[in-house]
Amino acid sequence: MKEVGVANAGRRRLSVRRPNGWDSLAGGGDSSVQSRSGMTSATDANAEFAVLRADSLEARGTRGRSRYYVSRVRHYGGLLKRSLHPRFVLANALSGVLPDFVSGAVRARMYRWAGFDIADHVTINLDDKVSIGNNVAIAPQVLIYTGSHKIGPGSMRMGDFMSAPVTIEDGAWIRLGAIIVPGVTIGRGSVIAAGAVVLKDVPPNTYVEGNPAQVVRRLPWGYR
Numbered sequence: 256m257k258e259v260g261v262a263n264a265g266r267r268r269l270s271v272r273r274p275n276g277w278d279s280l281a282g283g284g285d286s287s288v289q290s291r292s293g294m295t296s297a298t299d300a301n302a303e304f305a306v307l308r309a310d311s312l313e314a315r316g317t318r319g320r321s322r323y324y325v326s327r328v329r330h331y332g333g334l335l336k337r338s339l340h341p342r343f344v345l346a347n348a349l350s351g352v353l354p355d356f357v358s359g360a361v362r363a364r365m366y367r368w369a370g371f372d373i374a375d376h377v378t379i380n381l382d383d384k385v386s387i388g389n390n391v392a393i394a395p396q397v398l399i400y401t402g403s404h405k406i407g408p409g410s411m412r413m414g415d416f417m418s419a420p421v422t423i424e425d426g427a428w429i430r431l432g433a434i435i436v437p438g439v440t441i442g443r444g445s446v447i448a449a450g451a452v453v454l455k456d457v458p459p460n461t462y463v464e465g466n467p468a469q470v471v472r473r474l475p476w477g478y479r
Contacts, residue, residue, distance in 0.1 A: 400436055451468040
């Protein structure tokens, strides 16, 4: 962009900003600028430039909206691509039709084949559903069990097989060597101390430790 000065006798100086390539012409008592389309007054030049500027802003806004929509499509397309795991779908289907007496180790092997890899000797038994929320941290040697047996009569205390789901909500931290038994829910934002044995539900935003695990203190949301 260049700046053109338009001067009139007895009048103050007027500045008109216009695109490169325009030529200016000032003379006599009447000021004018020359555009590619020919001679036009300063007022008309301002009006023409305002139209050009509006067209430019509109085109820039259209390009911006187009880039935004393209980025949104790419983002959600990536999420869809990551959520479509054929192996996981197949492992889920096969696991669902297996009879109850089949060991959780069989299901675990299928999920490993599907691409799940939990290192450092973490054990997750899959006799029932295990739900793990967002931003959950699980330390090495943690044991999460969903299968057990009922207490039988004195002649054989290990009774019938039973299972119950385990839920670990968003933001929870399960520390080294903790044990979680079937049917337990770990509340959001809670911390399970190292070596704790969790036999009952843990309230949200609490710190539990011991065997059996007990609430030691509550954790504020902004705890550091």
